[in-house]
Amino acid sequence: MTAGDDDLARLLVFNGIDATTGEYLLPAMDMQQLARVATGDRLAGDEIADLQHKSRHARQANFAVVEGVDPNDLAQAGWAAVFPAAAGGSDAAAHQAAILDALAPLLSHRRAQASAVDHLYHEYTGDRGYRAGETKQQYLARLGAGPGPVQPRKVPYYLLLVATPEDIPYRIQYQLDVHYAVGRITACAAVSQRVTRSRFPLCARRSCPAASSVVGGPL
Numbered sequence: 001m002t003a004g005d006d007d008l009a010r011l012l013v014f015n016g017i018d019a020t021t022g023e024y025l026l027p028a029m030d031m032q033q034l035a036r037v038a039t040g041d042r043l044a045g046d047e048i049a050d051l052q053h054k055s056r057h058a059r060q061a062n063f064a065v066v067e068g069v070d071p072n073d074l075a076q077a078g079w080a081a082v083f084p085a086a087a088g089g090s091d092a093a094a095h096q097a098a099i100l101d102a103l104a105p106l107l108s109h110r111r112a113q114a115s116a117v118d119h120l121y122h123e124y125t126g127d128r129g130y131r132a133g134e135t136k137q138q139y140l141a142r143l144g145a146g147p148g149p150v151q152p153r154k155v156p157y158y159l160l161l162v163a164t165p166e167d168i169p170y171r172i173q174y175q176l177d178v179h180y181a182v183g184r185i186t187a188c189a190a191v192s193q194r195v196t197r198s199r200f201p202l203c204a205r206r207s208c209p210a211a212s213s214v215v216g217g218p219l
Contacts, residue, residue, distance in 0.1 A: 064179075065150045065157050071181070074113040078120030078156025081107065084167040085129035096125050099162060103185075120152050130161075130168050136175040150179050157181055 011028040069076045081103070086092035100107065100123070107123070114121035124130075130139055137147065145155040159176060161168050161184040168184075176182045 078152035
């Protein structure tokens, strides 16, 4: 293969997400395939399926946990609840304490799963919570994690944001979701409902449709 052929073989990824599946509206394709589409030539069904597989595999290979960690096993991947930052003794801290109490059944369940082998369970509250205005990288750096594949001993793979979009913006959720498996539950829902393993609040939201649970992590 020549250098020119190599350039043509590189996949192009297009903007746009299918809200019902979480997949790209257009599958990633190389320059030759794009030229065929641009000139009115339709791709065969098996070609589209192959492109979707390559695109999905590339994302999983580049944006997952480090090698050797099973993302479906919380004992290896870890789990954490992420709150907005709150100063000790403040009204916000007292509110977080009420939320933690409301979420106690869920947190206890996740703690047992993520601590079965190593201590990979965390509650990022108080000063370790997300600070308004921080970028994703700034926040992860404060927690001791850098860019690249997730290292659960630094920051767990499964993150549940316990916050409104005003406290932790959706853009931060989506940026974290490039590498991490991120879910969200609003604070009001956490306080108003007792959360158990078999009864999760309807307002819980998961930004990645491929996840097995809207509350961050396999059951």
